[in-house]
Amino acid sequence: MFLLFLLGFALDSPVVVTNPLEPGPHTIQFKEDLRFGGTGEENKLWTDGQISVFFSVDPSGHFFICDVKATTILEFDNRGDFIRKIAVKGEGPGEYQNIVSFSVLENGNMVGLDSLRAVSKFNYYDKDGKLIDSKSINDATRMFRRTVFAPNGEHFFSGLMSQNRATQSMDYKTGYFNADLNEIKTLSVTSRPRPSGPPQMDKPEWWINVIADQLKDYLERGVAFMRFLPNNDVLVVRDKHYEIEKWSADLKTKQMVIKKEFKPVPFDEDDKDALVEWLRESIFEQSPQIANVVTSSVLRKATEKAELPLTQVPIADILPMEDGQFLTVDQTSFSTGKVSGHIFDKEGKCVGSYQFPGQGVYDLFGTRISFKNGFAYAMERNEDGDNVMVRYTYELVKK
Numbered sequence: 001m002f003l004l005f006l007l008g009f010a011l012d013s014p015v016v017v018t019n020p021l022e023p024g025p026h027t028i029q030f031k032e033d034l035r036f037g038g039t040g041e042e043n044k045l046w047t048d049g050q051i052s053v054f055f056s057v058d059p060s061g062h063f064f065i066c067d068v069k070a071t072t073i074l075e076f077d078n079r080g081d082f083i084r085k086i087a088v089k090g091e092g093p094g095e096y097q098n099i100v101s102f103s104v105l106e107n108g109n110m111v112g113l114d115s116l117r118a119v120s121k122f123n124y125y126d127k128d129g130k131l132i133d134s135k136s137i138n139d140a141t142r143m144f145r146r147t148v149f150a151p152n153g154e155h156f157f158s159g160l161m162s163q164n165r166a167t168q169s170m171d172y173k174t175g176y177f178n179a180d181l182n183e184i185k186t187l188s189v190t191s192r193p194r195p196s197g198p199p200q201m202d203k204p205e206w207w208i209n210v211i212a213d214q215l216k217d218y219l220e221r222g223v224a225f226m227r228f229l230p231n232n233d234v235l236v237v238r239d240k241h242y243e244i245e246k247w248s249a250d251l252k253t254k255q256m257v258i259k260k261e262f263k264p265v266p267f268d269e270d271d272k273d274a275l276v277e278w279l280r281e282s283i284f285e286q287s288p289q290i291a292n293v294v295t296s297s298v299l300r301k302a303t304e305k306a307e308l309p310l311t312q313v314p315i316a317d318i319l320p321m322e323d324g325q326f327l328t329v330d331q332t333s334f335s336t337g338k339v340s341g342h343i344f345d346k347e348g349k350c351v352g353s354y355q356f357p358g359q360g361v362y363d364l365f366g367t368r369i370s371f372k373n374g375f376a377y378a379m380e381r382n383e384d385g386d387n388v389m390v391r392y393t394y395e396l397v398k399k
Contacts, residue, residue, distance in 0.1 A: 014245075014254040017348035021261040026343060026352030027399050028327075030376060030392040036080030037065075038386035043074055043082045046387045052365050053387045055379050056104040057372050058127070063389055064110070065379075066102045073102055073112065075129065080389065086129045087112060094123050094131035100144075101158075106151040106230075113147050118163075120144040122181070135181060146365065150228045154179050155249060157187075157226035157234075169193050174224050176234070176251055184251055187238060188224035192216070201290065204298045211279065211294070211302035227318040227326070235318050235326065242314040244328075246348070258348040264311035265331050272308060274335035276300055278363070315341075317367040322374070327354060332362045337381060339367060343396070352399070358390055 037044050046053040046067045056064045061078030064086065071089035073096075076082055087094055101113035108127030113120065118140040124133040137144070140163040147158040155178055162171040174187040192213050200206035224238040232249040246256035276299045280291070316339075317329035324346030331340045337360035343352040360381025361368045368379035376392040 015256045015348070017256065017258045019258070019260040019348075019350040021263070023342050023353045024349070024351035025398050026396050028343065028352075028354040029395045029397050030357050031394070032357075032390060033375065033393050034080055034389075034391040036076070036389055038382050038384065038388040043085075046070075046074075048387065052363055052368065053379060054102070054366075054368055055370075055377070055389060056102055056110075057370060057377050058104040058108050058110075059106065059373065060108070061373050061375075063377075064102060064104060065389065066099055068099060071096050071099055073099065076389075084129070086110070086125065087123070093134065094125075096123075101147040103147070103149040103156075105149060105153040107153075109153065111147075111149055111153065111156075113144060115144055118143055137181065148227065150232045150234075150249065151230055152232050154232070155184070155228075155234075155251075157228075164191065167191065167193075174226075176226060187226065187236070190216075202293060204293055204295075207294050207298055208302045208305055211299065212305035215275075215303060215306035215308070225317070227320055229320050229324060229326070230322055231324070235320070237315050237318060240313060244315070244318070244344075244348075256348050258344065260342070260350055262314050262330070264314075267309055267312050271334040272303055275308075275364075276303060278334070316362075319367065319369055319371065321371045329362070329367050334363065336360075337362045339369070352396070357392075360385075360387070 037046060039045060046065055047069045053068060054066050058064070063076040063080070065074045065076065067074065073086040074082065075084050075086055087096055089096060091097065096112065096114040097116040098114060099112060100115045103111050105111070110125040110129070112123040114123065119136060119138050120143060121134060121136040123131060126132050143161040145159040145161060147156045149156040155176060157174070157176055160173045160175060162173060164171050169191045172190045175183050176185045176187065177183050227235045229235065233255070234247045234249060234251060236245040236247060242260045242262040244258040245254055246258070247254050276296055279299050280296055312332060315328050315330060316332050319327040319329065321327065326344055328341040328344065329339045330342060338356065339362045340355040341353065342350050343354055345351050356369065356378070358378045358380035361378050370377045376394045378390050378392070380388050380390050382388050
């Protein structure tokens with residue numbers, strides 16, 4: 001019995017894989033296969049708002065472009081030709097006030113999230129784009145933001161905002177939920193006190209404090225997150241270590257812990273300057289009047305008050321691939337939007353490193369890269385700063 005107990009304990013324990021600093025000898029060769037968007041042609045000029053234009057791809061290779069500023073979802077075929085609008089701005093069934101997420105599931109069905117103030121509305125579509133259900137929540141303690149669904153749609157990871165009246169703070173959470181929108185596990189919580197007193201929107205000092213707090217929230221929310229493998233298992237990154245946990249889809253069994261030695265990557269002055277410029281343009285776009293108060297000098301002071309870290313987080317994102325392998329996003333450039341990182345096989349071994357060829361794939365809201373249908377897809381920015389959709393073939397090769 002004692003031997004069986006020890007054997008059972010060993011079987012229930014996760015496999016621990018520790019990788020050295022130097023990766024394996026492989027890299028990924030990307031070759032551009034298709035590019036569209038960034039033109040004046042109708043439905044092909046997608047503009048950034050507070051949240052970047054993002055995308056999803058269905059099993060047939062159709063593209064679904066979510067233009068947040070225009071509040072619309074556009075469908076294109078696998079050659080980049082426009083088909084139709086799935087959803088537009090409005091308050092009717094399947095329409096959006098502020099679209100923040102859109103996912104295509106493995107069966108071709110789709111889920112969109114509309115989130116405005118305390119109201120979160122999940123819209124569910126069949127593979128033909130027909131609205132089949134909606135679930136709405138009006139709850140200031142559960143304001144869903146960007147979500148990532150499992151391929152089978154049974155679970156999802158989401159960021160949330162929550163007004164905590166007891167502490168007069170705003171809580172920023174990340175968590176794991178089932179299809180009924182019930183929380184299975186909280187991954188992280190960051191609290192910020194709400195500004196006291198009435199807004200002083202004509203005072204630069206007030207804006208410095210508000211923007212500094214928002215920057216802290218964005219940077220700290222990126223530390224804990226989940227991503228789904230094709231079999232619906234979950235990869236979890238938390239804290240500030242180079243460590244990835246692999247869990248079963250129900251989050252009951254920790255299967256593997258993957259570690260790697262790493263050297264911290266500096267958060268350089270170019271990235272800080274680019275962040276200030278991004279904030280300035282975003283604020284001007286929303287209100288030219290406010291931009292007269294929130295100048296570049298004010299934004300620079302806000303970034304200093306936010307105490308931006310000297311180094312980037314060890315893992316900024318994970319990009320699951322189709323065969324159980326995955327890429328980590330370890331080095332990011334806010335000034336160019338470029339990313340690079342390491343390649344891991346399904347046993348957790350670091351087999352190499354890569355650099356993604358496209359620019360503009362990364363910003364404060366995540367990495368706009370997806371592997372599906374044997375391709376790598378990316379929403380990039382061209383030399384004119386316009387969003388473009390790019391499809392690549394790719395191959396794992398030795399350096």
